[in-house]
Amino acid sequence: MPELPEVETVREGLERLLLGKTLASITVLHPRAVQRSEGGVEGLVALHGRTVEAVARRGKFLWMEMAGLALNFHLGMSGQLLVSSPGAVAPPHPHERARLRFSDGSHLRFIDQRTFGYIQRSSLTEVPDGAPAGWGTTSTLIPVPVAHIGRDLLDPALDLEELSKRTRKKRTEIKRAMLDQELVSGLGNIYCDEALFRARIHPRRKTNGLSYGSLGGLWEHSTAVLREALAQGGTSFDSLYVDVDGASGYFERSLRAYGRGGQACVRCGATMKKIQFMNRSSTFCPICQPLSRG
């Protein structure tokens, strides 16, 4: 599943291969992929002739700055963005949802098996704190649909103390808060489980019951997990996540919690427990991550 490290890997690839190129055409192959776009398919056509001025990211949201407008991408659960070199013939793909052609002949294909991802044209708005809007841009303009998303843990403009304060103010469970993209963006189910395991915090602990020290440690572990995953190109379980060249990441080999329900904890040997939580699975060690002290 594409989370922050996977999306950043894709962003780097798009920046390397498409920055400065001019969009020649967009072909929409599945209406659901563009249903959230301003002006629908016609709105996307208005981007023809515009140049990619930056490829930016905040959390799991990607966008291209194009002369006062943004072309946004969200990969959902299974989205892929594959770039084909000028002149190369991209083979047909059963889940191709849209295709962008650039003036030099290169193509960007949006492939998405489960159709939770989308492409979207939008306007830009000023960020309230005056810092660059996201990774990969120096601009303080952010796409309107991304403006409500919190800064991510790799963003130098993120204030960790302020984040801990806002987390403690919420009266909910810590994993639910970590998955709240308005609080802090970029964390999905996989890296939440890993960070909570490293921080020895039960996913259902109440946020207002955690000390500032515990929360600070949790955010440090979360950041470390994301950095390590990014260094390895992200996590891949199957062909659903690849970078713009079609290559998979390797962080799956480093996972110590996610997907290890029923297996022995690498720290204490206890059996890892898997529970259903927020319509998704959550894996933790009942000994290392107790729900209550003692």
Add this chain to the structure above:
DNA sequence: TATAACTCCTGAAGGC
């Protein structure tokens, strides 16, 4: 207003 639950969707995997 804040929080929780529901919904969308497809294909792999497992059971029968």
Add this chain to the structure above:
DNA sequence: TGCCTTCAGGAGTTAT
């Protein structure tokens, strides 16, 4: 072999 059910989960929408 084929059909059916379950599972995976990001984020917007709806309900409480």
